[in-house]
Amino acid sequence: MIAKDQDHRIRGSVDALNRAEVLISGGVTSGLRRALEPQALSFESGHGSHLKDVDGNEYIDYVLGWGPAILGHTHPAVTEAVEIQVRKGQVFGAIHPGERLAAERLLACVPQFSRVLFSNTGTEAVQVALRLARAATGRNLIVKCAGAYHGWHDTMLLSYHQHTGGHRAVSNTLGQNPRALDDVLVIDFNDVESVQSVFRQYGQDIAAVIIDPVLSNGGLIEPDPAFLTLLREQCDRTGALLIYDEVITGFRIALGGAVELYGVVPDLAIYAKAMANGFPISAVAGQPEVIDLVTQGVVHAGTYNGNAIATAATAVTLEFLALPGTYELLWAHAQALAKGLQNVFDVHGVDAQAHHLGPIVQILFGKTHPISPRDFDETDWTLWNQWSRSLSPEGLFLLPHGRMFLSTAHTAEDIQRTIKAFEGVIQHEKDRF
Numbered sequence: 001m002i003a004k005d006q007d008h009r010i011r012g013s014v015d016a017l018n019r020a021e022v023l024i025s026g027g028v029t030s031g032l033r034r035a036l037e038p039q040a041l042s043f044e045s046g047h048g049s050h051l052k053d054v055d056g057n058e059y060i061d062y063v064l065g066w067g068p069a070i071l072g073h074t075h076p077a078v079t080e081a082v083e084i085q086v087r088k089g090q091v092f093g094a095i096h097p098g099e100r101l102a103a104e105r106l107l108a109c110v111p112q113f114s115r116v117l118f119s120n121t122g123t124e125a126v127q128v129a130l131r132l133a134r135a136a137t138g139r140n141l142i143v144k145c146a147g148a149y150h151g152w153h154d155t156m157l158l159s160y161h162q163h164t165g166g167h168r169a170v171s172n173t174l175g176q177n178p179r180a181l182d183d184v185l186v187i188d189f190n191d192v193e194s195v196q197s198v199f200r201q202y203g204q205d206i207a208a209v210i211i212d213p214v215l216s217n218g219g220l221i222e223p224d225p226a227f228l229t230l231l232r233e234q235c236d237r238t239g240a241l242l243i244y245d246e247v248i249t250g251f252r253i254a255l256g257g258a259v260e261l262y263g264v265v266p267d268l269a270i271y272a273k274a275m276a277n278g279f280p281i282s283a284v285a286g287q288p289e290v291i292d293l294v295t296q297g298v299v300h301a302g303t304y305n306g307n308a309i310a311t312a313a314t315a316v317t318l319e320f321l322a323l324p325g326t327y328e329l330l331w332a333h334a335q336a337l338a339k340g341l342q343n344v345f346d347v348h349g350v351d352a353q354a355h356h357l358g359p360i361v362q363i364l365f366g367k368t369h370p371i372s373p374r375d376f377d378e379t380d381w382t383l384w385n386q387w388s389r390s391l392s393p394e395g396l397f398l399l400p401h402g403r404m405f406l407s408t409a410h411t412a413e414d415i416q417r418t419i420k421a422f423e424g425v426i427q428h429e430k431d432r433f
């Protein structure tokens, strides 16, 4: 149930939510959006790092559509490429040159791979990657990390929140096929014991290990080199595939994502969000031996797969991301934001930590970084939610759980304004209590 924000500043948003709720369950079209604070905000437009709501209020956007808009909203070159393509045709349901160009640009970013498949969402790409792994190995079991999110399908919406400490998976949704739990084993991120134990017990039956190489939805935890190396070794030894879900990390923490940054190459890597600056497309990259199984009995289908709009957006987004200096800028701005916020927390005695990896900033409360996935899950986010509500009238739009995404459109001025806004709100909240 969405609480109505009575703030007169966002009266139009509240009204829009009231009208949406009688047509769309809960008023939102992805359940996770209910966690945004304030919950009612309804947006009219976005340009660069800024959004405008239906009441005309402006915000510096740290949500970026939950990640995709890495070049900023309505980036002129992306908009132009899409406009040109819209006039030429949108969905051919057959081969077109835009697919090839998008594939070339993507594989140039991750030269470790030579084949790619396109789908529409991260969830779909995870689905086809797992199917390929099962077909390639003739095995069924999939290993995932506790605290990692890999999409909302029955196959993978397991042990995202609850942690058992063992290898048994836990359901994270009502209505899930209970048999999905039998196909998945759980390990702890960065825990080499856990990796050794799962391979010792089930090694010959494991089709794939899928990891978010940075636990990006669970505290922005970087992988220990020993964890990645051991996973690679154990997969090679037993014949299982190693899959990176780079839906968050891909084209964001580096042009070549975690594959480039950490150097351990998986068999398959999954991309989505940042690859098309907000247009729906995802990809699985790998080598022909595995990917080409789609020509040998593995079904990969989808009406909108590789549609001309999404591939046009992909080609131009990746072209811009590949320009010299892009990642230096993204890292520098995120570092300035994390440092500035940390300084505010320290000066005002707030028990919080700000760290960043590339253009993702993560705030943690009362815990040292790196946090364990379990501690992240058990974190009380009340203060963050309160800040998000108070920072909204100051012109900031924030994600839940202390995470902030930056784009190439965020400026040094945006960052200084953001730090000042945090300081003002923290000072004010301190005076109130």
Ligand SMILES: Cc1ncc(COP(=O)(O)O)c(C=O)c1O
Binding pocket: 120, 121, 122, 123, 124, 126, 149, 150, 151, 152, 212, 216, 217, 245, 246, 247, 248, 272, 273
């Ligand atoms: C790491 C990761 N994998 C997969 C997904 C699912 O992607 P989508 O929402 O496009 O289905 C997400 C979504 O946030 C994600 O963060």
